[in-house]
Amino acid sequence: MIPGGKVYSEDDSEYTQTSVSKRVEALFLNNVGLVVTREQIIKAATNPKTGVQPENWHQRLSELWTDKGYTILSWRDWKELAPSEYIMPHTERRATAAKRVIPSKKCWAAVLSRANNCCEWVEDGQKCGLEAGDIDPVGGGTVKLTPDHLNPHSVNPNSDPNNPEQWQALCGRHQVMKKNYWDSSTGKINIEAILQSVNEKQKQAALQFLLRYYGYELK
Ligand SMILES: [Zn+2]
Incomplete structure (x- = not known):
């Protein structure tokens, strides 16, 4: 899959960019086509002034993919990688990643009506079912439903804003769950x-x- 196969980066430099996200991005851009390990990512993510290791480096890493449109492969994508090894095979970015698609008003109204104004998250066959305005017994706070695009790699995202089938209503807790902790490739909690x-x-x-x-x- 990667020309030249698996070659490890020997990058041991200190990254001084102003945010965790930028430091991790710089690490990958400096090591295109090379295997970067979890330890190297944590080192790069560490605050150069305070030495504090960020707890959330893993989220920043997945945002390079979801928000910035980079391709970063893990062992799930390329069998030669071990867990905790990652590689950016090239620097091309997907153009659609930055552009957030949102449903039209009419479409979102149709989704809410289908959902009976309740969160549509399903886990182990159980629907979340929290209604907008309820108090979330797990996360606390008042439930607010927001649209979630069902197919992030949709063939034609431009047709989706008017198609209720492409959207679901999720409560805040499940939006976070979906974005950060749900592995869409395996359908399991990460x-x-x-x-x-x-x-x-x-x-x-x-x-x-x-x-x-x-x-x-x-x-
Ligand atoms: Zn929910």
Whole structure:
């Protein structure tokens, strides 16, 4: 798939761009066609002034794909890669990535009517079903439904704004879930991404949960 096969980057430089996103982008642009490891990404993402490692580097990485339109392959896309290895095969960007398609007013009204004004997220066969204006019992806050484009790689996105079949109504919590933690290639929750994105305290709580679950003695 990649001419020349799998070659590792030896990039060990410090990146000084002003945001996590820009530093990670610079790392990949400096290493086009080379395998970049998780460690190298974390090093580049680390704040050059404070030395703080960002918890959310994984989200910034997926935004290079979703928002900036770059192609970045992981082990899911190219079998020769190991988990935690990534590669930007070229610097071309998809033109449609930056342009956000939104449904027309009429289309969105049709979606809401189909959805009975409730979140249409389905997980393990269970519909979320929270209604606009409800209080979200899990995430807290008042439920507000917003449109989610069902097929991000749609062949003809220009026809989609008027097609209710291409949209679903999602509550805020499930918009975040879909954007960051849902792996559309496998249709499963990306648990690793969730754990990477939460703070230290939450990671510790998850670890304690697993230790307890597997019967380890806790100190
Ligand atoms: Zn929901």
